[in-house]
Amino acid sequence: MGSNCACYRSTPDSDLLNLRHSLKDPTAYPYSCSNMNKSISHLVDLVYQQKQTDLSTINLSYKEINEENTSFLSVVLPYYYHLHKLILNSAFTGNEVWEILADPLKDLTNLKELELSFNSIGTEGAKRVAEALDSMYSLERLLIQNASLGDEGIKYIATGLYGLKALQVLHLGENMIGDLGAASLGNTLASLSSLAVLDLEKNEIGIDGTRSIAAGIKGLLGLKTLKLSENNIQSEGLLPLAQAFPSSLSELYLDTNSITKSGIMCLAKELPRLTMLKIFSLNHNYIEDEGAKILMVSLQHVELNILGLVDCGVLRGRSSFTSAQPTADILF
Numbered sequence: 465m466g467s468n469c470a471c472y473r474s475t476p477d478s479d480l481l482n483l484r485h486s487l488k489d490p491t492a493y494p495y496s497c498s499n500m501n502k503s504i505s506h507l508v509d510l511v512y513q514q515k516q517t518d519l520s521t522i523n524l525s526y527k528e529i530n531e532e533n534t535s536f537l538s539v540v541l542p543y544y545y546h547l548h549k550l551i552l553n554s555a556f557t558g559n560e561v562w563e564i565l566a567d568p569l570k571d572l573t574n575l576k577e578l579e580l581s582f583n584s585i586g587t588e589g590a591k592r593v594a595e596a597l598d599s600m601y602s603l604e605r606l607l608i609q610n611a612s613l614g615d616e617g618i619k620y621i622a623t624g625l626y627g628l629k630a631l632q633v634l635h636l637g638e639n640m641i642g643d644l645g646a647a648s649l650g651n652t653l654a655s656l657s658s659l660a661v662l663d664l665e666k667n668e669i670g671i672d673g674t675r676s677i678a679a680g681i682k683g684l685l686g687l688k689t690l691k692l693s694e695n696n697i698q699s700e701g702l703l704p705l706a707q708a709f710p711s712s713l714s715e716l717y718l719d720t721n722s723i724t725k726s727g728i729m730c731l732a733k734e735l736p737r738l739t740m741l742k743i744f745s746l747n748h749n750y751i752e753d754e755g756a757k758i759l760m761v762s763l764q765h766v767e768l769n770i771l772g773l774v775d776c777g778v779l780r781g782r783s784s785f786t787s788a789q790p791t792a793d794i795l796f
Contacts, residue, residue: 562589569596590617594624646673653680674701699727725755745772
């Protein structure tokens with residue numbers, strides 16, 4: 465294959481012409497495109513016809529793109545430098561593809577949304593993805609869920625995030641991020657001044673990692689949604705986190721975090737200032753009736769729509785708490 469570097473290409477070069485020709489005659493060139501993915505073939509044809517600017521979104525999710533087709537994609541992708549959305553959820557069959565795609569991705573400087581969830585990215589892949597992120601100054605939404613990043617991988621991603629001042633939505637759930645990874649991410653979060661949604665659900669963030677995340681979000685005055693369910697925050701980690709909650713929060717998810725009544729007592733001191741909070745989910749923690757009472761008192765001036773207390777050891781049920789939260793749909 466020829467060089468993958470093709471900044472701001474608009475008309476087909478020899479690599480792309482060869483790709484298209486070999487679709488018609490697979491024996492005409494040294495490499496065969498007879499097995500080219502149909503979606504990628506369509507992208508090649510659009511460039512050949514100089515109609516690639518008709519597309520603002522490319523979605524190749526669930527296309528089972530192998531390494532060979534990734535090479536084809538790497539040739540055509542730089543011609544779509546104008547793209548606003550690139551959606552590649554569960555798109556690839558292997559984890560070697562990020563070495564091939566790293567340089568082409570760097571050309572997508574106008575991208576506003578990038579989705580890479582449910583791919584096997586891992587540590588080495590994260591390093592290459594981070595290199596590409598470094599040039600995506602306009603990016604507003606980044607979704608990398610369930611991508612096997614781990615603590616080492618998230619260190620690279622955190623570095624790539626640092627310059628993304630326009631980023632509003634960041635999803636990094638189900639990535640085996642522990643306290644070390646949370647420390648790296650926490651250092652970067654403070655620089656993401658436009659962030660409105662942060663999803664770190666289903667990771668392995670413990671007490672120390674929670675402190676790091678708390679330090680990172682403290683100055684995010686526009687943060688509206690925070691998802692930390694299914695980590696290991698515990699009651700001890702809840703106090704520094706609660707103190708860091710921006711008053712802008714409208715949705716807060718802390719399900720399944722080993723939070724007990726003592727944690728609720730810490731949380732209760734901070735909840736009254738969250739006057740914009742509409743959804744608060746504490747499902748599958750053990751706060752019991754007494755913890756629930758403390759919670760209701762602290763929330764009496766917060767006009768919630770939904771309060772989740774499923775499987776929290778609350779035995780008395782709705783009748784004990786409706787006077788404190790008359791407008792909320794309380795889930796027991």
